[in-house]
Amino acid sequence: MLPTTLLMLLAAALPTTADTTPVTTVVRVDSSKKEIVVTAGPFHIVAMPPGMAHELMEMMDGHDTPVYRFEWPTDGWFRGFGLELLDAAGKPLPRRILHHLIIVHYDRRQLLYSAVERLMGAGQETADASVPKSIGVPMTPGSHLGFYVAWSNETGKDIEGAQLRMRLEYSPKNLNPRPVNALPIYMDVNLTVGAGNTFDVPPGISTKSWEFSPPVSGRLLAVGGHLHDYGVSVHLEDVETGKVMADLEAEHTPDGKVTNMPRKLFGVTGAGLRLKAGKRYRVVGQYNNPTGELIKRGAMAHMVGLFAPDDVAKWPKLDLSDPTLQDDLADLDNMGHASGHDHGAHKHQ
Ligand SMILES: [Cu+2]
Structure with a gap:
């Protein structure tokens, strides 16, 4: 059995583009709520100049983050998510600042592409969502995940010390009847x-x-x-x-x-x-x-x-030896670096 709150994982010390404070990612299992709570920060979110089109914004440094890695901690099925963005004092920030967020699953291939699985993606308008308990995405403990974010800060001010909280709903392994994969x-x-x-x-x-x-x-x-x-x-x-x-x-x-x-x-x-x-x-x-x-x-x-x-x-x-898969991994490694990036191709799969 899992303890109610199991502090796990991991300080992936990756620098943000606009700040020197490293972003850390902490994964906690809340087994009473059947949620995996992933908290990451601090983020320095640069203000978008007024009237700037999002396509132009994407060429700016600090718009896309790198991929921050974490591990899925439990056995079971992923079945939904909720996203929150908080300021340095823990107060909610407008959801629209989060232009998109993608979770990558490095241990499984996509069905149709030699590219790693995109477990979920949420855009600016995406509401928190979950699927019925009768279905779910099968996951195993230690699965290698990562997430990246594109910001769209139209508040007129840079935001310091923002925290991102992802609540990933899961169904436990012993759920009966067993969810459809x-x-x-x-x-x-x-x-x-x-x-x-x-x-x-x-x-x-x-x-x-x-x-x-x-x-x-x-x-x-x-x-x-x-x-x-x-x-x-x-x-x-x-x-x-x-x-x-x-x-x-x-x-x-x-x-x-x-x-x-x-x-x-x-x-x-x-x-x-x-x-x-x-x-x-x-x-x-x-x-x-x-x-x-x-x-x-x-x-x-x-x-x-x-x-x-x-x-x-x-x-x-x-197939890690497949050049197409290697291209995908190289592209993910390159996230958040304005120089080598495919500008205009925001990557919200
Ligand atoms: Cu698009």
Whole structure:
């Protein structure tokens, strides 16, 4: 049995870009709440000049953090998260300052890419979320994780000494009935692992797509999508029949700024959306650019979801000798260093 509060881990002493105080990451298990509480800081969050577009902001030093490593402490399933940003006095800061946060899982491969798993990603508008206890992402103690953050500080002032608190909900190993194993799936219309996923958008209506064939059969339980401004939709279709299997339409302001992307659940207890190994699927992103000009590398389109493989043992293995995987790891190592970075390609998978 775990003690109620088990102080674990680890002082990953990595320097912040704008401050010399090292950021430390502390992992604590709250077994009564079934939460793993990851606290990191202090962060020095540079103010974004007024009116600056986020795309320009990304070229500034201190916008993206490096990857901070930690270990998952328990046996069981990851099933949800809550994020808080606190000031030096422990008072809540606006959630919008956290432009996006990504958790990387170094011990498992993605289903469709030779790249390490992105366990979760949360954007500026992402509310705290969890899935039913009947499903979860299988995790083992000592799993190597890391997280990185991009800031968007529009308060007009630099923030010193901020603390980030992630509450990662889990289901314990002895949960009965046993949750269905569901793993993150990522489908991007234009990803080159290690080199980003943004693309140009010509004036008018245009689409970009990517075909894939899953190595394991299974069920897609839920999907969400991501588009930039002027994005219309991202959908998944069966290549052979042309049938649209899942369609996510963006909500917009009248001038085309994306305000919301829907999430779809295909029945967490039901059949889900069946994907068959070896069969061809296509993810398609559509844009409608009213500016009359080419938008240079201004777009992204992807679908993310939870995929329940028929046999988790057949999940493709990490191949550390694979150059593509090495590109992914090198890219992660390079996070937070403005110089070597793929500017404009914010990496919220
Ligand atoms: Cu994006």
